[in-house]
Amino acid sequence: MTLGVIDEGSDKGLDLYPREATLGLQLMQSLPELQQKKAQKTAQIHEPDTPGWNVVDQRHLGGTGKDNAIIPNEGLVASELTPEHQELLIALVATFHELLPPAPLDHYLQLVRKHLSETYFTWTGAFGDHDPFYLRIQSPVVLVELDHHTGVYLTNQTPGKYHLHTIVRQPNGGDYGQELIRKWKQSHPRIPAPQRMEYVRRFDENATFDTGFPKYRAQILSFLESAVILASHIGEGGCGPGWHYHHSDQMYYLVRGTMKVRLHDREHFVPTHSLVFIPAGLPHYNWNEGPGGETHLEMIIPAPHRMEQIAYMIDKPEDVPVEWQTSKKAYVRTVSREKLSELLPGFKILPMADPSTGSSNAMIMYAEVAPNAGGPRTHIHEFDQYYFVLEGELTIEVALQKHILTRDMFVVLPAGVPHRQYNRSNVTEKHVVINTPPPEAGRYWDYGLTVATTGENHYGNLNAAREVDDDAFLAG
Known part of the structure; x- marks a missing residue:
């Protein structure tokens, strides 16, 4: 029997492993021993106590909250490969992008070829037929990762070849077209119209934005100095960012559905009509196992400055800087x-x-x-x-x-x-x-107090600034 290929029954010949894993292993196994050693960072695939390990992303460096992350190059540079191995590397990159139509895919692979001298192939784990592994290919135009995971929602305690995650990123401002958007805005300046204060707002699915995390959309309901308040919606199987902390207190009020939340070293099940209190500096993350989606009111209090980031990503709870570590208690309280x-x-x-x-x-x-x-x-x-x-x-x-x-x-x-x-x-x-x-x-x-109209109502003059008798307006 060939590993991962069904050899009997109606599905005989079906390859259970995705081509990314198959081609990646083929490339690593076919390299000369010296190049294998250059590519291989370590033979140990499961090292949860080492820096860089994340319970959700595990070996991935381009996971949640890592848009346009700057990752140091390591491993084997592609320009050292034989032409045959370079073609295998290109084919491996193509498998990560095979949903692209033929013309865009061909154009993208041409860009990849132009940067082979800056393209690095990295491997973690062993590379026998049955060994789980992690691989990464990165260059100025590509970042792809493949990792065999331990269980997060599954039960396997060590990485399994049946539990595989892949990530595709576009470095240097390519994630979500950020560099294209920046250039477009630079050439198409737009002055936003002022908005009137609205005391009453409504949850509006059309006003939500994609946060970049799986099945997680949000709507900003208010952003005053005292608080940032959002309506957050996470579909079944979705999640927020991995381990992170805030410089402000955070609270969730679960309006519908259920939530799981990890508050430092404790996992909590959060039913509908529950409040989650997370003090500033406490590491945490949340996800939705279902059934169905969940909706919660999300509060960051007090509001960070609009030019400051809200969440600070970490790899493990111990990575919270000493000055932000807290002794305050996080808790979940359900309405009684x-x-x-x-x-x-x-x-x-x-x-x-x-x-x-x-x-x-x-x-x-x-x-x-x-x-x-x-x-x-x-x-x-x-x-x-x-x-x-x-x-x-x-x-x-x-x-x-x-x-x-x-x-x-x-x-x-x-x-x-x-x-x-x-x-x-x-x-x-x-x-x-x-x-x-x-x-x-x-x-x-x-x-x-008493509020009443007096009848003393007034209009202002919308032309007053132009009527001021000085040379400022005329000089402009």
Whole structure:
């Protein structure tokens, strides 16, 4: 029997291994011994305790969160190969790109040929017929990787030839066409139109963007100084970035579905209507095993500066810099209606996170409003406040505007904006409340006030700047 080829039955002759693995092994086995030694980084394929190992990506260097990563060259340079082995290398690159139509594939392989003197072939593991392995080919125009993995969702404890992951990248700004986009924007400058403040936003699938992680799309609901808040959707089998940490606290509120999350050394199952609190500096990652997709409200509090990155990727938890390591406790808390307390008649809350649980930058509460009940009368806060409606119908008055909110609608209430909320439907309404930063001790949470028009309304002059009597406008 040939390894990986079915030799009996209706599927006789079917090769179970992808051509990337078959050609890669063929190339390595056919090299002279000296070149094999040059290509082979180590004969050990499974080294989870060594630097660079990642529980999700494992040997891959171009995995999650590594767009346009700069990876040092290592291994055997292709210009040292015989013409026959160079052709085998080109054929191997082609297998990673065989979904391309013939003309684009031919053009791409011509680019690969032009850079053979800068193309490196790297191998990790043994190279017998039954040995699992990792290979990488990289040059200024190509980065492909193949790795036999241990189990993440599967159960194999060591790399298996039946468990194989491949990665295709386009270096030097080629990932997702970033360099093409940069050049296009440079030649087509566009001044963005200003946007009006919208107090009420809605989950909108058409407004989501692809995060670059498997089956993970997101929508930015708000980006104020106090918080970045997103609606995140991860399909069954999808995941967020691998091991990473933040310079701000992060929280998830699971709206629908279920989630798995790894918080440093503990794995948690997160059911619907649960809050995950992740303090700044704590290494973590999350994924969705299903069944079905999941949707969660994602909060980064306080918001990082818009020019700063949000997530810092690491290979293992111990890689968090000392100055960012934290002793604060991460936790998962699920809504328990038995623990609700009645703040006002028909208005019940359940605290989920606040400074007493390590959340020094925000207060998160679950709230229910009974029919014909509501929160305080018109008031303002010294902090920003956000609502997200889970079920039912909530009426909110913001200054002189009235809005009726239903499921998956989000309200942004910057500090100082007058508002009140109540339920005029015949079913109980449920929502999440976010206050950030938390109120200061000894100061009122709500400042009651009356908002009314006086009839003293005014128009401004849209031509005022042009009418100023100086030479600045004329000189321009």
